[in-house]
Amino acid sequence: MKTDIEIAQSAVMAPITEVAAKAGIDDKYLEQYGKYKAKVDLSLMRDMADKPDGKLILVTAMTPTAAGEGKTTTTVGLGDALHKIGRNPVIALREPSLGPVFGVKGGAAGGGYAQVVPMEDINLHFTGDFHAIGAANNLLAAMLDNHIQQGNALGIDVKRITWKRCVDMNDRQLRSIVCGLGGRMQGVPREDGFDITVASEIMAVLCLSSGITDLKERLARMIVAYTFDGKPVTAGDLKAQGAMAALLKDALKPNLVQTLEHTPAFVHCGPFANIAHGCNSVTATRMAMKLGDYCVTEAGFGADLGAEKFLDIKCRIAGLKPDAVVIVGTVRALKLHGGVAKADLNTENLEALEKGLPNLLRHVENITQVYKLPAVVAINRFPTDTEAELKLVEDKCRELGVNAVLSEVWGKGGEGGIALAEEVVRLCEQPNDFAFCYGDDLSIVEKIEAIAKRIYRADGVELVGNAVKQVKELTDLGFSNMPVCMAKTQYSFSDDPAKLGAPTGFKITVRNLKVSAGAGFIVALTGDVMTMPGLPKVPAAEKIDVDENGVITGLF
Numbered sequence: 001m002k003t004d005i006e007i008a009q010s011a012v013m014a015p016i017t018e019v020a021a022k023a024g025i026d027d028k029y030l031e032q033y034g035k036y037k038a039k040v041d042l043s044l045m046r047d048m049a050d051k052p053d054g055k056l057i058l059v060t061a062m063t064p065t066a067a068g069e070g071k072t073t074t075t076v077g078l079g080d081a082l083h084k085i086g087r088n089p090v091i092a093l094r095e096p097s098l099g100p101v102f103g104v105k106g107g108a109a110g111g112g113y114a115q116v117v118p119m120e121d122i123n124l125h126f127t128g129d130f131h132a133i134g135a136a137n138n139l140l141a142a143m144l145d146n147h148i149q150q151g152n153a154l155g156i157d158v159k160r161i162t163w164k165r166c167v168d169m170n171d172r173q174l175r176s177i178v179c180g181l182g183g184r185m186q187g188v189p190r191e192d193g194f195d196i197t198v199a200s201e202i203m204a205v206l207c208l209s210s211g212i213t214d215l216k217e218r219l220a221r222m223i224v225a226y227t228f229d230g231k232p233v234t235a236g237d238l239k240a241q242g243a244m245a246a247l248l249k250d251a252l253k254p255n256l257v258q259t260l261e262h263t264p265a266f267v268h269c270g271p272f273a274n275i276a277h278g279c280n281s282v283t284a285t286r287m288a289m290k291l292g293d294y295c296v297t298e299a300g301f302g303a304d305l306g307a308e309k310f311l312d313i314k315c316r317i318a319g320l321k322p323d324a325v326v327i328v329g330t331v332r333a334l335k336l337h338g339g340v341a342k343a344d345l346n347t348e349n350l351e352a353l354e355k356g357l358p359n360l361l362r363h364v365e366n367i368t369q370v371y372k373l374p375a376v377v378a379i380n381r382f383p384t385d386t387e388a389e390l391k392l393v394e395d396k397c398r399e400l401g402v403n404a405v406l407s408e409v410w411g412k413g414g415e416g417g418i419a420l421a422e423e424v425v426r427l428c429e430q431p432n433d434f435a436f437c438y439g440d441d442l443s444i445v446e447k448i449e450a451i452a453k454r455i456y457r458a459d460g461v462e463l464v465g466n467a468v469k470q471v472k473e474l475t476d477l478g479f480s481n482m483p484v485c486m487a488k489t490q491y492s493f494s495d496d497p498a499k500l501g502a503p504t505g506f507k508i509t510v511r512n513l514k515v516s517a518g519a520g521f522i523v524a525l526t527g528d529v530m531t532m533p534g535l536p537k538v539p540a541a542e543k544i545d546v547d548e549n550g551v552i553t554g555l556f
Helices: 004-009 016-023 043-047 071-084 098-102 119-123 129-149 201-208 212-221 241-248 282-291 303-318 331-337 350-370 387-399 409-428 444-455 467-476
Strands: 030-032 038-040 055-061 089-093 114-117 156-161 165-167 177-179 190-192 194-196 223-227 232-234 255-259 264-267 294-298 324-329 375-380 404-407 460-463 484-487 507-516 521-526
Touching (some): 004 119, 016 030, 016 038, 016 255, 043 282, 055 303, 071 089, 071 114, 071 255, 071 324, 071 375, 071 409, 114 119, 114 409, 129 156, 129 165, 129 201, 129 223, 129 241, 201 212, 201 241, 212 241, 264 282, 282 294, 282 303, 303 350, 303 444, 303 484, 324 331, 324 409, 331 350, 331 387, 375 387, 375 409, 404 409, 444 460, 444 467, 444 507, 444 521
Parallel strands (some): 055 294, 055 324, 089 294, 165 194, 324 375, 375 404, 484 521
Antiparallel strands (some): 030 038, 038 255, 114 255, 156 223, 177 190, 223 232, 255 264, 507 521
16 A cells, blocks of 8 residues: 555646646746746735635544544545536645654645645645744844843833744754853843744734735734833834745745645645644635635644634634535544544444544534534544444434535545535535624633633633733733634643543633734633644654655655
8 A cells, every 4th residue: 555655756746837727827926836836926816806705615623633533635635526526626725834744743735645746845845934934933033132132222021021933843942941141242141932833923924914014014013022011012113024024925925736636725824723723824715715616625633723713713804704614533533532542443342432422523513503504524434444333423423413424535536525525515505604602892711711611611711820910911901802712732622631532520721821913813821732842752753764866755
């Protein structure tokens, strides 16, 4: 059996100009990065302003496990399947971060015969978007420290600096550091730290900006520190927004690639729905909706994270309304939630499957009852799944009024997703009463409680440490009208990764709150979640290599 990378490397790709033409993109809008990748100029959106939008389909998933779920694979396969049944789809995905690629999770370009290509490029440097974000982030950090060194005219309290440096790598050594050592000319000594690049507010700003002007305005609003008398200091106060925007002007343009079956796909920004908002750019999504009859997009990790943020943050800020939601699950992952060890997942176990099913069903209920959206469960089929196991999942979903459809896109590409595509088309024709989980007029704490109680099914929220005074401070500064971006473990509905399935009888602990004033949301850090991951004992990087002909191996 071929590996994902072997399948991708054996694919015959179409020139990106042909893929663009298939999507209705004139060559004048393309900025090619080699033969198979291109950025699309933002002027295309202005020129398509009067064109009606296609249907918006969100692909999300059950709570992730080590057994794998296949959300991106399903997204890509669904796009190819829609094309096979005569529709005109355009896919919109998030860009992979180097941290997971070299860490434990691997890449994020799909799998099997449902991939976007060139897979190696997409999973590694791609078109340099994340490098540009890192450069802009660290330019702001340098200008902040330089301002303090040069006399600190703004009166910045060095103990209340909130802006961190970043690097797109899992590096726990950089979580907490002391910088500025070595004497008066080497800077002002202070505590500092690094976030992974995707957790930078600049990533969120880039994802939510509609153009250069909006980008500069959002960058200027970003809060980097507070003065001795408690007033926020922004990037605009440091006059940094223009230079940062200059670094980001190309990164703002969506990246166009293709699937193995040559379906057009935008891959642009936005991973890490556990610690960030985890959605690809609004521009890429809107562009896909203008170009295609159907835009198939995804949001990271389980529906309690990526889908919640897509619906409560991205859709709220961008004025989007989904037409249908696909919730991906696997029999293997459900059995793991039911207490089966990973080594035993290949054996039929209806008892464990039934015990784990409430995890999937809770996600389904959230989508259909909280957000009031039509949904379908895509069962990403594995060869070891038995007919009895598959029937049990289908029956339980049907009890909630939702169909469960087998998806075999990993092994068959678009052909294996035709049944799913037909169900999605049916759902898209149904009217829906899309609603947010919470209203804008609620307080910060009330919004957090709404997510915790309605989506996670927690008993409540407990604010500890700095979070208690931060709620008052952010409210007093006028930020309480913003949506909330929860930073939480992806492995559980709770903030404890060990609580699998559909746990009850727990509270969500919020230990820190900060405002992302440029992005337009409040970040609530829960449990022990960190914004700079570490590498595992055996990093995936140990198995990655490249030969003298430039052929990469071990990426999957």
